[in-house]
Amino acid sequence: MTEPTARNPRSRRTLLRATLLPSAVAASLVLVPLPSAVAAPSADAVISEVYGGGGNSGAVLKNDFIELANKGGAAFGLDGWSVQYISGTPGATSQWGVTPLTGAVAPGGRFLIAEAAGTGGTVALPTPDATGTLALSATSGTVALVQGTDPLTCKTAADCAADSRVRDLVGFGTAVVHEGTAAVPGASNTASVARAAGLADTDDNAADLKAGAPTPVNSKGETADTGDGGGSTGPTEPGTVRIHDIQGATRLSPKTGATIAGIPGIVTGVRTSGSKGFWMQDPNPDADPATSEGIFVFTGSAAPTVKVGDSVLVTAKVSEYYPAYSGGGQSVTELSGPKTTVVSSGNPLPAAVRLDSRAIPGAYAPDAAGGSIEGLTLQPKTYALDLYESLEGMRVEVDNARVVQATDAYNELWVDTDCADPRTARGGSVYLGYDRPNGGRIMIQSLTPAAEQPFPVANVGDELRGTTEGPLDYNQFGGYTIAATGIGTVKDNHLQREVTQRALPSEATIATYNVENLDPSDPDTKFAQLAQGIVTNLRSPDVVALEEIQDNNGAVSDGTVDASATVAKFVDAIKAAGGPAYDWRSINPVDGKDGGEPGGNIRQVFLFNPQRISFTDIPGGDSTTAVDVTGTGKQTSLTASPGRIDPNNAAWTTSRKPLVGQFEFKGKKLFVIANHFDSKGGDQGIDSRFQAPTRSSEVQRVQQATVEHDFVQKLLTADPDARIVSLGDFNDYQFSPALTTLTSGGVLRDLVNELPSWERYSYVYQGNSQVLDHILVSAGLKRQHVDYDVVHINSEFAAQASDHDPQIVRIKP
Known part of the structure; x- marks a missing residue:
């Protein structure tokens, strides 16, 4: 997948709760020496809640439970770990009880461990992630998160502090074993002990946790049903808090x-x-x-x-x-x-706040040098993110709003309400820099079930005429959202799919197309739509570099890596659409080593029209052998064609390796590199609570760009006039460090930068039209002999064959 955040837009939407807590608040706490100091506070996994009153008299929940949380930025693996429990005043014969763990705690997520059940209670825990038999005391005891499953032997705070296996420890009630000054008071049949928002861990239980109503949350974000839907058992008088x-x-x-x-x-x-x-x-x-x-x-x-x-x-x-x-x-x-x-009942609603150019500030977010902005006082007149936060849960409205991301399969679309946000030529909002996030973008969802009122179907450039209004929410995949109680009507502005201009017979045409996890199990209609794009909209290029071609059984993980059936079905679909009989070249990856959908073994594939261009087959290329350069001047050649660039380099770990092929067009050599760089999974979003957001995936793409840059440089050292085309899904922007690295020293130039700014996009995400796909060429391909086009046929439309737009370059070698 190529989405700019850790989101899979095709496998989302179970709409489960995810009670995730902030990961940077603890960083701002000042640590002081504690009388019973233990190991350094945990930066990731902590015990977030302990409850021992399950099933006891007066309890609502049937089970005791221990809940873990991960405030780190990466998953915390639990295989081989355990949670352990000992009584509040352990004696000579007391022993730690053990519940072994498996799985992982997602970054920012929770992990629920159900322990012993009592005979009372009326409410079950949400589905636990692990189950044990520990019978916790409701009022006093100690729970530890331990690396390993052997029972601890420590029975004092000092001894447990000295045990390096203890990752975190919570003593409650009058427990002898605890962190810091004292155990957490207040645990009972009806009260758990839990960390506050921020998951602070100063290694002082009494300071870090407090007693309150139990709130178990599992890894799916599900909670116990202990509330009501709005009945007659609630309060009868207003309190003093608003x-x-x-x-x-x-x-x-x-x-x-x-x-x-x-x-x-x-x-x-x-x-x-x-x-x-x-x-x-x-x-x-x-x-x-x-x-x-x-x-x-x-x-x-x-x-x-x-x-x-x-x-x-x-x-x-x-x-x-x-x-x-x-x-x-x-x-x-x-x-x-x-x-x-x-x-x-029947009361008038508070007036909705209108979101428009006058209301939305030009600046987007305060800068906390990468830290959390959660503790900063909101400045809604200064920052767009602060404005949205200051309106959280309130009624807002947009009027005659411009659609900047088409309706998706989950009944969502994005609009932009700020006229100052730069537009594409076709009505979208173009993303031109990290400092230009386009603050007027907002998602629209509907609170009315689609069966009762169909959600409007709109393309980019259409308008939602009239008023769209509802409470302002924040959704599971990032982005402030109007949970609409009323939606405007679509004004269709008749967006058309582009068709690239026809090439001259003397021009070689080379295209790139991410076909979005294509495998033989996909419906024939998808193959037909993709084929139509190749034949009609791209005018049957001489070479097409495909990304996301899956193996012959798609996401089935059984060791299959061959993709001949996938490619054959696609080639047949192209012929059926009136296109040429393409030949093809590729290299099968090592099973499970190239990332993408598990079991899918995505790879790049060259399609080429042998009636127009020839492929130079040079044996020796395979999944693990690095291609090299041999010869000089006009004799410069690859040592393998097709070949893979440095496939064993750590830069390509769990990522696609570049596929390079040597072609000949009208007696001239062309070196073509098909790319699919590492995805943006794990990056913090534009609207992150950490500002400026961290783009952690960028590191690997810069490493990949460095490896490819060096290979291109080697080709150019052998032949300064080498005609090189590097293209594909680079999963990054034209202004990113990765693309800057790839083009450094002028070895390649990124053709998207030669388009007008309003044409620079191939993908739409969270309402931003942006560049992820690129075609780069070497200096041997002169500017006057290169004609480049991003062909907009997918990203702006509700009906898509892929989530990417293809690109094509016409060259006179």
């Missing part, structure tokens, strides 16, 4: 963890599927523009029974919910475990 007090003037609520009684509001939106709940808003705002007047009330598995327009009182626990699956997403302050009373 929504703006809960939201506060920063991204994190000052009331996190507190249960607040009698919060008043008007219901402004109801969600009955996925993350169920409702939004409510205080019709009597305060004078601070930084404090939102709206909030989401999460009702768990119970569908809310309140209606839009109801005036309600809610008693609930304040929490911070991190919906984004990828690292760095914003939090949503919400109310959980609610008890709700409907006071009256």
Whole structure:
């Protein structure tokens, strides 16, 4: 896949909860010496919650549980690890009980371990990630996260501190074994001990954790159903705390963890599927523009029974919910475990805040030098991200909005409400630099089920005429979102798929096309649509470098690496569409070593028209043998064709290796390199709570660009006039360090930079039209002999054969 974040847009949407906590708050804490200091505080895995009252008298939950969290930026593997428990005052014969673990804790995620059940309780835990039989005390004991499964032997705080196997330790009640000054007080049949938002770990249990209502969360983000959907058992009088007090003037609520009684509001939106709940808003705002007047009330598995327009009182626990699956997403302050009373119905809704060029600041986000901006006071008149956060949960509206990302299969689209954001020639918002994120972009979803009201189908450049309005949310894949209670109507501006100009007989045409995980099990319609793009829109290029060709059985992981059936089916589809009988060359990867969809073994493939261009076959190329350069001047040649560039280099770990082939067109050699660089998975998004966001995947792509740059340099050293075309899905922008590295010293020039700025895109993500695919050429191909085109046939359309637009270059060698 080639998406710019760790998102798979084709396998999403189970809409499960993901209670992910911020990973940088702890970094700002000042550590002081502690009387019973243990090993250094954990930077990743911690024990986030412990509950021993499961099934006891008065308990709601049936089971004890231990919950882990990962505040690091990478998955924390648990194979060979364990959680262990010992009583609060261990004696000479006391022993640690052990629950072995397997699996991993996702970055920012949770991991739930169910322990012994009691005879009482009425609510089951969400599906646990591991199960043990430890019978925890409700009031006093010690739990440890341990590397290994052998029982610990330590029985004092000092001895456990000295055991290097202990990653984290929580003592509660009157436990003798604890971290820091004291154990955590307050555990009971109805109270767990848990870390606050931020997962602070200063190695002082009494400071880092506190008692409260149990809130178990599993790795899927599912929670126990301990709330209501809005009934008659809630409060009868309003309390003193209002929504703006809960939201506060920063991204994190000052009331996190507190249960607040009698919060008043008007219901402004109801969600009955996925993350169920409702939004409510205080019709009597305060004078601070930084404090939102709206909030989401999460009702768990119970569908809310309140209606839009109801005036309600809610008693609930304040929490911070991190919906984004990828690292760095914003939090949503919400109310959980609610008890709700409907006071009256049919009330007018608070007026929606209009989002337009006048409201949205030109600057996007404050800069915290890569740190978290969560603790900063919001400046909604200065930064677009702060504006959206200050409106979290409130009714907002957009009017006559420009569509900048087409409707997808999950009933979503993106609009841009800021006229200052630069446009493409076809109506999108073009992404031209890390410092130009286009702050007017916002996603539109609908709160009305599609069966009741079909979601509008729109392409880029269309308009949502009239008013689209609803509460402002933040979604699982990053991006502020209008959870629309009303959506405008589509004005179709009749976007057409482009057709590239016809080449002269003297011009060689070379194209690149990411065909999005193509394998024989894909429907014939996909093959036909892709083939039509090759034949009609690209006019049957002489060479097509394909990316994401999968092996013959696609995502089945059984050792198959051959892709001859996939390519044959595609070649037949091209012929059926009126195209040439393409020949092809490729090299099978080593099973499971090139990344992409597990089992798919994606690779690059050269299609070529033997009636127009010849492929120079040079034996010796295979999955692990590096291609080299031999000869000089006009005798310069590859040592293998097709060949792979330095395939054993660590730069290509779990990534596709560049495929290079030697062609001949009208007596002239052409060296063509087909690329598919490492994906952007793991990067923090544009709207990250860490600013500036970290693009961790960039490191490997720079390494890959360096390896390829050196190979190109070797070709040019042998023949300074060598005609080289390097093309494909580089998974990075024209202004990125990777592309800067690849073009350094002028060995190649990136043709996308020679287009007008409004034409520089081949992919649309979160409403930004951006460049991921490139065609680069060497100086031996003179500017006057090169004609380049990005052919927009997919990325802007609701109906797509691929998520990428193909590109083509016409050259006179």
